[in-house]
Amino acid sequence: MYCQECAVTCHGDHPLHHVREWNGRYFTSKTLKELGLIMQLGHPIGKRCCRPWSFLKDEFVVMHRNRIHIVSLTFCGCETTDSYTQQLLCIHWLPAPSNKPHTAAITLSHHSDNTGLNPPTARYKQFLRMVHQWHHLKMFKHSGQGHDPAGVLNTKEGECAVLCPVCPQPRKNMMGSPERDVDALFVTLDANFCLRHHAVSNNENNLSLSQGWVYFHMLKSHNATGIGMVVCARHGMRLPNGIVDLQYGERYVNMDYAFASALHHSDVTVLKVLYNIACQWHKKLYQQMDQMPPSLQSNLCDQAVTFLIPKFHLPAHIASCQWSFSFNWTKGVGQTDGEEPEHGWANLNPAASSMKTMGPGHCQDTLDDYFGDWNWKKLIGLGASLLRKVKEAIPECNDHQRDFEELTWSLKLKFPEQLTLWKQQVEDWEADSTKPNPFEVKNDSITQASICLQLAKDEADALVGGSELLLHPDVTPSILIGAGIDLEDQHNALVRQIEAWQKLQVLFIASVSALQDEWPEFAISGKVTCPPKLAMIELQLREGQVHDALNDLHQGLRSHAYMLKFKDHFLCALYTKINTAATRYCVAYQALTILAPWLDKLDKDISALTDAYDLQPGEGWHHVSWIWCANLNSILAIHVEWCKAHACTHHWEEEVRLLFEEKQHTLQFLEWHANWWMGCASAIATGDKALSNGCHAYAEHQAELQHQLTRSFADMWKDTQCFLDVANAYSCHSAIG
Structure with a gap:
């Protein structure tokens, strides 16, 4: 010195x-x-x-x-x-x-004469081994394992991982406080098939240095088709021991093991578990947890576990899953979307081509290093990211609260008793999910398929009783009419294809436009007489066709309202679906006007339910299009929309509470981590004074880094409470005005 x-x-x-x-x-x-x-x-x-x-x-x-x-x-x-x-x-x-x-x-120069006649001795493989070892030693140093009096071999599974300071962690950022709804742990599962790995070596010849001390479990010497991962769903940090390799696609056994391995590091009893196939995966999860190794077993029955599907993946599921596993209606999730794993794959995928030919141990340690770097960057960026979310959530919360209060006030004037009932239904369902879901849009049970089935049963009973003669061995009256309706749909589809082709034909052969005749439109004439029984069968089938078309139209319009949030080019197929459903309804309606009295209305009423009224303050709401009320009480459609507005408002309120709680968790964790490093400063007892002084100095340096992060984050967030108070005061003043 x-x-x-x-x-x-x-x-x-x-x-x-x-x-x-x-x-x-x-x-x-x-x-x-x-x-x-x-x-x-x-x-x-x-x-x-x-x-x-x-x-x-x-x-x-x-x-x-x-x-x-x-x-x-x-x-x-x-x-x-x-x-x-x-x-x-x-x-x-x-x-x-x-x-x-x-x-x-x-300026750098070559270490040879640049002729290639006397090349230097190659040491690339040895250099890679040195880099591998250097990363491993730095991992021990940064995680404080070098300060363990028992030595680095005393390291436990997951102890070298960079932990998420925001997630609730008892004894680290939840000092003695009882768990609340805002202390729930959000975890999400996902798989990546770009990170394939070839069986180029084995564990004996290419052993992992970390041995499960970070994020990954031990790899085996076989081909891996990808990796499965468990991630903190709100902040995107990889959980300790939450990474496993996949052998044959995204099998449940691999994802179950990753889930159990990541979960055994946490003592939190309130869990929100997100997975894009949670609707099927969760059914036998409790039994699978009992079959895990004793060290990984956890009694999920003693924990409050909620299973959800990430928002972007949910529209691909059937309707029952969309109502049962949606973030939009679940209490206590704020504005979590569950798609956090997707954000990290883009950072890692460029390294996939290099890792696929590594040995199993080197590949595992490389992934651990990548995930550690990702977690550290997430950690030091928490100050700015939480501040950005707070600035976004507070105005949105106030705006939605104001809109919801305006809607509720409007409904009180016309449906005061129903509004009280709706509130009770929402509270009952949030307390017990087995109760009827107030957010679910009930589809009409009348369908063309159900009517066909009932007609087939009636015809079979008539044949058995001898009240009807069989005119054809394979065709009954209901099959005849049903086949005609199917051919009608095929005919309409063919007409659309021909019309599209004719438009293209004119571009290439201009003279053909004068020769084109209008394609004869299929129409039902009331002048054709048929047996009354067949007319009654067609009436019933047409009624089922009308309901099917309306259901398809409902689904298409709901999807249209959802997809408007994304790119316009995703809507082309959706427009076709909506137009097809509307055409089917028009054809069935035309038949019904002949077969039975009906009302004359459709085209001008095709609109999404949320387009039919405006929730902006002072505008109130308008009448809902009849297509949403056909065979339903109009109050039911308004009931569902009120419940959705109620949930959306409360989710923004929850998001604000979660963000302010996460700020406190972060500051408490950093303070705990600084104290932990100070405890490490005097942990090593050695006669080597230089080693003792070096360990003490490094521990104090790390503790000071934690204090610096704490001060930096606290300085960034110092005005957030004032911002919330001012926004709330302005919202109250606007409501009074």
Whole structure:
């Protein structure tokens, strides 16, 4: 160690060295510029120019292989001196093109004669092994395992992972406080099939150095078709031991093991579990947990577990799943979307081509290193990310609250008794999910298929009783009419294809437009007489066709309202589906006007339910289109929309509460981690004074880093409570006005 003056003197010809200063507790990084070193070009070391020229801010940037340096540098201004560029080249610094360069880079040269006749000895494989070992040692150092008195071999599974400071962790950021709804742990599962791995070695020849101490479990020497992962659903951090390899696709046994392995590190009793196939996966999960190794078994029956499907994946599921596993209606989830794993794959996938031919151990350790880097970057970015979410959530919460209150006030004038009942239904369902779901849109049970089945049963009974003769061995009256309706649908589809083709034909053969005749439209004539029984059968089947078409139209319009949030080009197929359903309804309606009295209305009423009225303050709401009320009480449709508005408003309120609670969790965790490092400072008992001092200094340095993060985050968030109070006061004032 040197004093400041000696350090500057010794580095007169080494201005790019990296030095560290002892502050009494630990070493801190310092630059030679900060210590007072000034480089003089054009003169011998230690000599000063009588006419020096320096930069205005005295900052010259040098790009070196060890880091980017800012040095204090003066050029020689003597009359006989070289140009500034030549002065830099004389010390082998390549300047940026400029008359007065402010930046330079260290010039590198080949370590051979560049002929290939005498190549240097290759050491690439040995270098990769050194890099592998260096990453492993740095992992131990950063996780504090080097301070364990029992040695690094005492490391437990997952102890080297970078933990999520925001997620609830008893004894770390939940000091003695009872668990609440805002202390739920959100985890999501997902798989990645880009990260395939070939069986190029085995565990004996390529053993993992981490041995399950970080994120991954031990790989086996076989092909892996991808990896399965368990992630913190709200913050995107990989959970300890939550990564497994997949052998034959996304099998339940692999994902069950990843889930159990990640969960056994947590003592939280309120869980929100997200998986894109949670509707099927959760059915036997409780039994599978009992079959896990004893160290991984957890009694989910003693925990409050809610299974959900991520928002982007949910529309691909059937209607019953969309109502039962949706974030939109579940209490206590805020604005969580569950798609956090997808954000991290783009960061990792570029490395897939390199890792697929690694040995199993090296591949596992490389993935652990990637995931550790991802978690650390997430951690240091929590200050800005939580602040951004708070700034977004508070105005949205107030806006939705104001809109919901306006809607509720409007409904009280016309449906006061029903509104009280709706509130009770929502509260009952939130307390017990086995109760009727108030958010579910009840579809009409009358369908064309159900009517066909009933007609077939009636005809079979008539044949058995002898009241009807069989005119054809394979065709009954209901089959005849049903086949005609199916042919009608095929005919209409063919007409649309021909019309589209004819439009293209005109582009290539202009003269054909004068010869094209209108395609004869299929129409039902009331002049054709048929047996009354057949007319009654067709009436029943047409009624089923009408209901099927309306159900398809409902689904298409709901999907249209959802898809408008995304790219327009996703809507093309949806428009076709809506138009097809509307055409089917029109054809069936045309038949029904002949077979039975009906009302004349449709085209102008095709609109989504949420388009039919406006929730903006002062505008109230309008009548809902009749297509949403056919065979339903109109109050039921309004009931569902009110329940949805109620849930959306409460979710924004929950999001604000969750974010403010997450801020406290983060600060408490960082404080706990700083104290943990201070405890490590005196943990090692050794007779080597230098080793003891080094361990003590490193632990104090890490504790200070945690304190610095705490102060930085607290400074970022200092105005959030004031922002919330002002927003709430403005919202109350607007409501009173």
